[in-house]
Amino acid sequence: MAIELLCRKIGMTQIYDEQGNCFPVTVLEAEPNVVVQKKTPETDGYSALQLGGAGTRRNKVVTKAELGHFEKAGVAASRKLKESRVSDDEAASYEPGQAIGPADLFESGQLVDVVGTSKGRGTSGVVRRHNFAIKRKTHGTHEFFRHGGSIGAGSYPGRVIKGLGMAGRHGNAQVTTRNLQLVEVDGERNLLFVRGSVPGHRNAVVRVRRAIAAHA
Numbered sequence: 001m002a003i004e005l006l007c008r009k010i011g012m013t014q015i016y017d018e019q020g021n022c023f024p025v026t027v028l029e030a031e032p033n034v035v036v037q038k039k040t041p042e043t044d045g046y047s048a049l050q051l052g053g054a055g056t057r058r059n060k061v062v063t064k065a066e067l068g069h070f071e072k073a074g075v076a077a078s079r080k081l082k083e084s085r086v087s088d089d090e091a092a093s094y095e096p097g098q099a100i101g102p103a104d105l106f107e108s109g110q111l112v113d114v115v116g117t118s119k120g121r122g123t124s125g126v127v128r129r130h131n132f133a134i135k136r137k138t139h140g141t142h143e144f145f146r147h148g149g150s151i152g153a154g155s156y157p158g159r160v161i162k163g164l165g166m167a168g169r170h171g172n173a174q175v176t177t178r179n180l181q182l183v184e185v186d187g188e189r190n191l192l193f194v195r196g197s198v199p200g201h202r203n204a205v206v207r208v209r210r211a212i213a214a215h216a
Contacts, residue, residue, distance in 0.1 A: 001086050003086060004051070004084045004208065004209040005051070005053070005106075005207065005209070006054045007031075007053075007054075008029040008031075008054055008203060009204045009206055010028065012197065015183065023195060024195070028198070028206065033052060033099070034097065035097065036073045036081060040091065041088065047085070047091040048086060049084050051081070051100065052081050053078055055080075056076045101190065108182060108185050109182065110214075111179045111211035112182050112194065112208050112209065113178045113209050113210075113211050114177045114207070115208075115209070118174075119199075121171040122169070122170065123168060123170070124170035126148045148164075148165070148167075177198055180195060182194055
């Protein structure tokens, strides 16, 4: 259980360490999130914080129910809302309307998990979607160089086995990239520099949390 900070993916760049080694990093814009609602075991049966972030919306494009929800917390209408399950002690330290910045949750050098939606690739074949091998272009093979092979036996079990890789929708799914190193936390500009790549396109909204199963 950890607070997931809503961030916007800006893009990738390169930075150098003290030894002069260059490595790629993803830059995330981590504007302070506001606590819109706090859930407790007494009222909801569990402890959680509902955070709003990734920018604000105009009131005229927000439904009356949503607008009343934001006004109850005394905050502006957020572009994104996401609930984070937290412990009872952690929930007790926050109140609706309170802002949570990147420097409040993270520090340079720690490991984080990034949750986002991967880029949508549309309908793709098995070679691109599942990394199947391309068939030989000899020994009688023709027309079916990028097709999948057999999908089941003939007489027994006489059906298609579950879980076989086939052509279909590629991407556009929730992806969690675990144990990424947080190289730098820029509290003044509200930026996070994460070593490596994170799911999603530019300007995509991702959620960053401390690593749940951290290991080097």
